Amino acid sequence: MISTIFKKELKDTLRDRRTLMTMIVIPIFIFPVIMTVFLKVSEGFAKDVANKTVNIGIVVTPENMNFVKTIENMPKILGKKKVFVYHDSATVQKHVQENRLQFGVFVPEDFAKNSIENKTSKFKVFFNATELGMKERAETFLNAFEEMEKAKRYVALKVDPASLSPIAFDYRNVASDKETVGKLIGGFLPYLFIVFGFIGCMYPAIDLFTGEKERGTLETLLTTPVSRLQILLGKMGVVVLSGVMAATFTLLGIFLSIEVFQIVKDPKLLEIIHQILTVKFILLMYLLLIPLIVFFAGVMIPITVYAKSFKEAQSIITPLNMVMILPAMVGFFPGIELNAITACIPVVNVVLATKELIAGTLDIGLLLLSFGVMTSLALLAILFSYKRFDRESNLVS
Amino acid sequence: MIEVKNLRKEFELSKQQRKELATDSKIAVAVDDISFSCEPGRIFSLLGPNGAGKTTTMRMLSTLFKPTNGSITIAGIDAIANPQEARKKIGFLTGSTGLYARLTPNEIIEYYANLYGVSKADFTERKNRLYDLLDMNHFQNKRIGKLSTGMKQKVSICRTMIHDPEIVIFDEPTSGLDVITAENIIKLIRDCKDQGKTVIFSSHIMSEVDLLCDDLAIVHQGKIVHQGTMENFRSEMQTPNLTAEFIRIINENKTV
Incomplete structure (x- = not known):
C-alpha cells in the first residue's frame, strides 16, 4: 500500500x-x-581595471620633477597612465573624489634632499575606495618607483642587497x-x-x-x-x-x-x-x-x-x-x-x-x-x- | 446494515474558540446520544439544518472521526475497534469531495481500486460497466483539471463505487451542484438501493429526501428529534408540505 x-x-x-x-x-x-x-563579471571587471588608463595627479615642487618623469617613463606593462601635475593637494583630493583622477600623490618638498641624505620621505597617496582596484594600480606604480630608489641607494652605499636579507624563510604547506x-x-x-x-x-x-x-x-x-x-x-x-x-x-x-x-x-x-x-x-x-x-x-x-x-x-x-x-x-x-x-x-x-x-x-x-x-x-x-x-x-x- | 447506538462526539474547544462561542465550557458536543439503524435495500436520510451534527455523524460512520461514546456496526463489523475492516465495506461521497487535478479519471479510479485491494479482473469489469453507465469513456484520459463539474462528479461516483461497497454514505452529495449534475447522484442513490446496498445520505433539501428516502431521522443540535419511515412522516404531517413540517419540527425542538 x-x-x-x-x-x-x-x-x-x-x-x-x-x-x-x-x-x-x-x-x-x-x-x-x-x-x-x-x-x-569578475573577469570583465579585472580586465577593465587592468586596461583602464589611470589618471595620476601629482602634487610636486620643481625640485622633485624627477618623480614625475620616472612615473611617466614607467614601462607599459605596468598599465596605461596619464600624469597630471598639480600644485595643491586640495584640488587633487577633489579630483580623486570626483573620479577625474584615479589616485593622487603628494610628494614632500624635501624628497630630493632626503634622497641624497638617505632619509625616508613620507608620500601621501589619495585614492577613492569606491573605485575598486585603483589602490592596487597605485601600489604597482609606487612600489616600482620605490624599488628603483632602493636600487640607487644600494649602489650609492655600496651595499649588496643580499647582505640586508639575513634569512630567507621557506614556508612549506604540509596539508595536501x-x-x-x-x-x-x-x-x-x-x-x-x-x-x-x-x-x-x-x-x-x-x-x-x-x-x-x-x-x-x-x-x-x-x-x-x-x-x-x-x-x-x-x-x-x-x-x-x-x-x-x-x-x-x-x-x-x-x-x-x-x-x-x-x-x-x-x-x-x-x-x-x-x-x-x-x-x-x-x-x-x-x-x-x-x-x-x-x-x-x-x-x-x-x-x-x-x-x-x-x-x-x-x-x-x-x-x-x-x-x-x-x-x-x-x-x-x-x-x-x-x-x-x-x-x-x-x-x-x-x-x-x-x-x-x-x-x-x-x-x-x-x-x-x-x-x-x-x-x-x-x-x-x-x-x-x-x-x-x-x-x-x-x-x- | 448500519447500526448506531448512543453515539456521542465531543470536540475540545481552544481558548480562541471559547471566546468566539462566548462559552466557558471546554468541550462542544456535536452529536449527543443518537441511535438509529439503516437496512440493506433501503435509503436512510439524516436530515437537519446547518450545524445540526449531520457531517460529524457521517464522518464517524466513515471512521474519519472516533466517537467519544457509543457504538457503530458496519456490515457486522465493529467500526470503532476495526476501522480498516469497516472501511472496506464503505463507499463515501461528499458534496465537497475533491479530485486530483493533475491526474486523469483512469489514474484516479485505478489508484482507489488498488487502495481497496480490488483484483485486476474485477477492476476492469467494474470500470467498463461504470464508464458505460456514466458515459465517461470520452474523457477517461483527460486531466481532471480540464473537466467540467458534471464530469468530475461522474469520476467521484465511479471512485466511490469501484470496490462495490455494501454500505454507501453520502454526505450532502448534491450541495453546490446544478440540477443536471445532481441528477447523476440521485440516479446513483436509486441504483444502490436497487442493488440491495445500505444507503445513508445527509441533506437539508426536503425535495431530495421526498424523492429518495425510505427512512429518516431529523437531527437538531446534535440530537435526533424525529425518527421513522418516510411513509409515517408524510401521514403524520401537521403542515401542508414537507419543508414546512421539517421547519415545524425543528422550531418545536429549539432550546434557548
Missing part, C-alpha cells in the same frame, strides 16, 4: 510545475548560471592540496545541498498534505482501508525523494559547471576537484544527506498537516528555512571542526562531516556519530509527524 501511495504521489508531484522548478530546474541551472555570470581546498571552500557544497534539499522538500510537503486537505481529497483518502501510517510513509517518501533529487540536481549542476561550462580554469584546482568528487565521496555524502532530508521532511510535515491553507503552510515554513540554513553556514568559517560535540548538533554535523569528507580527514567514528544522531532525529521526526497526522482535528478543515 505504501508503494501504491508513493507511486501515485510521485506521478502527481512530477506533474506540478512548481515542484519541478524547485526540484530540477533551479538546482541544475542555478550553480552554472551564477558561477558563469560571476566569473564573466585536497585538504587545503576541502577545509577552505569545502563548506560551500554541503551548504548548497542543505539549501536545495530543504527547498526541494518544501513544495511537495505543502502540496501533499496541506494541498490535499485544501482541495478536499484527503477526507476521501482517509476513508480507504489504508492505515494513516501507510499514507504518511507513502507521502513522506515522495517528500524525501524530492529533497534528495533537488540536492542531486545541484550536484549535477556543479558537475556541468566544471565539466561542460569549464568554470575552473586552473588545471591544478581542477585536478583536486576530480580527486574529491569520487564515487566513494558521493556515497558517503548521501549517507549523511538522506537522514538529514528525512529530518527536514519530518519537521515540515507536522506544519503542513496543521496548516489550513497553502499560504499558511508557506508562511510558517519559509522562516523555518532560515533556521535550518543558518547552521549550514558554519561550514564557511574556518576553525570550526567536527568533534564529539559538533557531531551531535543537527545540520552542523552534516556540514562539518561533509567538509572533512572533502578534505579527506574524516574520522569514521565521528561520521557514524553524526549519522546516528541524524538517523535518530529523522525517526523522531517521523514519529512526531505520525502523531500529528493521526489527530483528527488536523485532518479535515
